[in-house]
Amino acid sequence: MLQLTVNLLGTLVAGLCAVLLLRAYGSVRKRLLLWAGLCFAGLAASNALVVADLFVVPEIDLYRSRLAVAAAAMLLLVYGLVFESDRS
Amino acid sequence: MMDRGNEVPAHVLRFLEENIDTVPQLETLLMMSEAPDRSWSVADVASRNYVTEQRATDTLNALQRRGLVTSEESPLHFRFSPATDETRTAIADLARCYQRNLSRITELVHAKPSAAITEFARAFDLKKDR
Amino acid sequence: MIEGFLLGVIVTCSFVAAGFFARFWFATRDLLFLGFAAAFALEGLNRIAFLFLDKPNIGDEAIYVVRLLSYLLILAAIANKNRTRS
Numbered sequence: 001m002l003q004l005t006v007n008l009l010g011t012l013v014a015g016l017c018a019v020l021l022l023r024a025y026g027s028v029r030k031r032l033l034l035w036a037g038l039c040f041a042g043l044a045a046s047n048a049l050v051v052a053d054l055f056v057v058p059e060i061d062l063y064r065s066r067l068a069v070a071a072a073a074m075l076l077l078v079y080g081l082v083f084e085s086d087r088s
Numbered sequence: 089m090m091d092r093g094n095e096v097p098a099h100v101l102r103f104l105e106e107n108i109d110t111v112p113q114l115e116t117l118l119m120m121s122e123a124p125d126r127s128w129s130v131a132d133v134a135s136r137n138y139v140t141e142q143r144a145t146d147t148l149n150a151l152q153r154r155g156l157v158t159s160e161e162s163p164l165h166f167r168f169s170p171a172t173d174e175t176r177t178a179i180a181d182l183a184r185c186y187q188r189n190l191s192r193i194t195e196l197v198h199a200k201p202s203a204a205i206t207e208f209a210r211a212f213d214l215k216k217d218r
Numbered sequence: 219m220i221e222g223f224l225l226g227v228i229v230t231c232s233f234v235a236a237g238f239f240a241r242f243w244f245a246t247r248d249l250l251f252l253g254f255a256a257a258f259a260l261e262g263l264n265r266i267a268f269l270f271l272d273k274p275n276i277g278d279e280a281i282y283v284v285r286l287l288s289y290l291l292i293l294a295a296i297a298n299k300n301r302t303r304s
Contacts, residue, residue: 006282006289013289016296017212024211027153029146032204033211067224074231081238088110088203201245209248212299 007050014044030087035080042073096185096192103178104196107154109203111194112139112147117156118186120168121179127165150203225265232262253295257288264288 021037024030046069053062108114115137120128134144148166151157155171156179170176186193200206239255242248264284271278 002279002282002286006286009289010285013292017292020211020214021208024207028150028207028210030204030207032208036208064221064224067221067228071224071227071231074228074235078231078234081235085204085238085242086202201242205242205246208242209246209250209299212250212296214300 003054004051007047007054010047011044011051014040014047018044030084032080032084032087035076035084039073039077039080042069042076046070046073096189096196097181099178100182100185101196103175103182104193105200107156108197109150109200109206110147111197112137112143113150114186114193114197116144116147117151117168117179118183120157120166121183124168127160127167129163129165133166222269225268229262229265232258232265236262248299250295250299253291253298257291257295260284260288260291 018037018040021033021040025033025037046066049062049066049069053060053066104114108117116133119133119136120126128148130141130144130148133139133148134141137144139147148157148159152159152166156169156175157166158169159166170179182193236255236259239251239258243251243255261284264281267278267281267284271281
């Protein structure tokens, strides 16, 4: 129960951040927002995969996929922070 | 930050804090405020400020989002048009401070974190909807 | 092996992100960035705990509580940003 709640909340929070950042990217076009937005979208997906892994398709092990999606998402964020965060 | 004698008033500091992220934004706004009846094209602004047209476009769009200038289509041009009288006064005072103490004002603008960072924070500010 | 590697990537990136957000907080004094910095740092530390689990794909109560905390930190940071100011 706790797992389900936490991961659903995680999907929502990350999803909210993704929506806000990507929407802002749409109007101000600062690339940091794009990479951060995509990161949060990826983290939302990763959280959704945890729910799927544990509750929807428990017979399939999605652990590696969950990690891979989260890792890719974080790499996007770090890329954006390193290369785009000092742009004016 | 120690403020010396001839100071930048608090309302001007606040205006800078909330509305100006870069030196081109500052200079474009002041330039346009000196000729409030004039319409400016992107090319006008770019050449007067020695920036690329892309930079001028970003600058004008940012000023428009903050309710400081308005735009009209066909052909696209911009006009100085602060949303409130309070803003208009702040800009006039800013222009005076800029003449008296250019280096101080530009120092304040340069001390701001990058536009990317401020826009990141603004993305989460649902009230202002900028 | 691969899972360990992926966890390592996630942890390192989380700490790097936390570091950037902490710098942004120093520069802007905007609590939003402090919230993100704390959330990513906490999640990074949390993920390290996976190394000590028998069944990492299921996790552990404590891990979920900490993760919950990091999400709440982000929500609090966003809520704080939207508080009406005088």
